[in-house]
Amino acid sequence: MKKILTTLLLVLVAATFAATAGAQKGGPATTLFGGKGVLAPDGTHRYVALTTGRQTLVSVVRVHGGQVVRWLYVRGFVGVPVVGEDGTTDGISRDGRTLVLAGTPEGRPNDRVVTSFAVVDTASLRFRRVTLPGTWAYDAISPDGSILYLIEYENYGRTPTYRVRAYDLAARRLLSRPIVDRTIGERLMRGWAVTRATNSTGRWAYTLYARQGSAPFVHALDTVQQRAYCVDLPLELRRPGQMRLRLVLRAGELAVRSAGETVAVVDTQSFVVQRR
């Protein structure tokens, strides 16, 4: 009965809050069911997750025409990862071969919390499961689908704290060292993921984080070299204002925009920031 209630609750949570609930609470990033899903890198198909609560159906939908050309069933509740409060979705490697779906952290007997991910081979539509003890969320995937980047939550209360970890999908193991900020060596991160821009090769994932009482920052993750840089943005904005910021990538720079206006520019080589 407890299991059924938990499942129902999960379905309700997913259906009601879809992409935003977790981010607003500072909890683990959420997953998306239905809607836009995640677009394949070639733009021809999108992967959309649908659920009965106990089963997830992953559908491959043709962008032009809307036909569902293939699908697969995954036992359990896994959805398309949402990586920003603005609803940006992710989960597909740039080579288009690997799709990652994220589960919701769930309690097991003895209060042991685990988080599951489904890693789908998009050619065969076969999947395997990655289950980790603790509260985790999807962050990014390397262009060739070999390394999965995950957010390990230490605390997801009012001010969530977490670290970015790498999982070697080929070796099927979590790499022991967290991805540490190369500029200041900080391991533990704080803030709410607002929006994400990914470069055309899929190598760099730039995520803008909002913070309470501090300036926002951009977390630049090199998904090939397993390194990251935290770039503080000198913007005097309270958290609600930070939550409205967006990122636009263009020729060697990352524009931080607010209400259609560029308010700062980050050089993607040097990570030097210029206010506008």
Next chain:
Amino acid sequence: MKKLLALAITAAAITAGGAHANGSPYSPGLVYGWAGVGAQNSGVRFVAFGMPKSTIVAAVRARDGHVMKSTVVRGFYGVPLVSYDGTAGGLSGDGKSLVLASYGPLPGEAGKTRLIVLNTKTLSVVRSVVLRGSWSYDAVSPDGSQLYLVEHIAAGQNPRYRVRSFDLRADRLIPGAIVDRIDRLAVMGGQPVTRATSSDGRWAYTLYAREKREPFVHALDTVRREAFCIDVPLELAQPLQMELRLRLAGDGGTLGVRHFRETVAVIDTKTFGVRRT
């Protein structure tokens, strides 16, 4: 032998209906996933997926593939196919009702056939229809009030069936079959090859292939509950009849019977006069 025959027809149904159509020995069957039904005018297609104990129904926007809405329905339903070329049905002309069907028992065997009607806006089930025996979806009236079903009497190479109507507002099966107004026939035979529907969803024209006889078009007026069987004077063996297609032209005034790119006969949809070309 009977079993073999049923299997052969099932295989034919699968081939004709596309990779995701499950075969039925007595009807074109149901389709899961793929194109579902809809999309031409509304821009939305409705797709069903059979899950272990339930069905997921999704409304997919055709222009960008977004899943606008989805629901889970208890039971195992699919989008009904109305002919062996894979034409799907189930959507009313006004676009407000969607009929999904299940597989029933073989004709003559005990069991029930289940259908559900969903509101396309909310995807909620507004009507559930359970009928004893072997039935399949045929058509629905433009306003979604009348459901037309095929009651299967016998399966096999020479199937026999009749078209019945179900009043969805009154929730009852209308007694008697929809009788052919031309030959006064109630029981029909032949394999549904292809379907064309008038733009308002009122007329469902289904071309049937027959063994050792010419094909015919069953013109069903889903508003007036009337049907007309129109023999098409073509000397074609049944396998060639299975290659025929229908195309409405001239604002629905004529129905072209085509064999690949060639129009081989034209039917006047007012008089039902047939002209070979």
